[in-house]
Amino acid sequence: MEMEHINENTIRVLIESADLEERGVTFLDLLGNHKQIENFFYSILEEVDVDEQFHESDAITFQVLPNGNGLELFISKGGPLNDQLDFSSASEDLNSDEFSQYIKKQMIQNAEKSDNKTDEYVSHTEDETKEIVLKFNEFEDMIELSKMMHLDNAVTNLFLYKDIYYLNLIFFIDELTERSADEEIALALEFADKTPVTQGILEEHGKLIMEKNALELTRHYFK
Incomplete structure (x- = not known):
């Protein structure tokens, strides 16, 4: 894990895939397990020693960006930015569920490539769609499928149910082209x-x- 000061107000932390493995965390955990998100990012804050880097009373904002080798975490002090949460290191009433949802939202939004189009498709009637639910013997099969299947005109949702992964595929018939x-x-x-x-x-x-782009997200985070 690497840390550098971008300026006096911002710290950049590069978290590589190996850093996740050392902590027993996967990208899938960060996308689906609120407790894992909370524990992982608070451990990063402790290692960075934010209280030492910034004043204890400083408000802290986070920005999480995926890259080819892992994640980039930008920790900034000052007022909250647009669509970011403001966390004070001196506060005792931190909503951990809100924090987890926020991190997951950032990871998904930064990895999605065509969300606006799928939002439009979701409003179509059932007559225009074809739907199927599939189950995987192991998550590795989902990763392999994501490498082979590139869908521009479908919504794909990944669920975990009774310790088994299920993929819900919704195709928009009127929009299908090549296949x-x-x-x-x-x-x-x-x-x-x-x-x-x-x-x-x-x-x-x-x-x-x-949600919505499960194949794209899997392809992005599990290369």
Whole structure:
């Protein structure tokens, strides 16, 4: 892990994949496990010794950016920036769940490439979509599928349910070009299996790990 002062108000921390492994944390944990997010980033703050770098009363803002080898964490003092949370190191009423949601939101937003388009598609009627739920024997199969399947006209959601990973694929039929939905499903079945588990069951009883762009996010974080 490397640390440098960008200026008197900002510290840049480079967190490589090896740093995550040493702490027993994966990118998947940071995307889906609130407690892991909280513990990991507070351990980083302790190592950086923010209280020593800044005054104890300084408000702290975070920005998390993915890069090819891991994450870049920018820690700044001063007033809160737009769409960022303001944490005071002297405060005792920190909302850890809010912090976890904030970090996850940043990681997803910075890795997504075409979210605006999928937001528009989500409003389509059921008649315009074809949907399937697949289950993986192990998460490595999801990683391999993400390398092979590049979808411009679909929403992909990844769930964890009873310790099994499920991928919910929603295709927008009117927008498909090179391959039909059936051809894409045939490719997915090389890495996953059909399941009677429905999207409704996953939404009610499962845990949403990656939303809308699960394939893109997996490809980005698990190269």
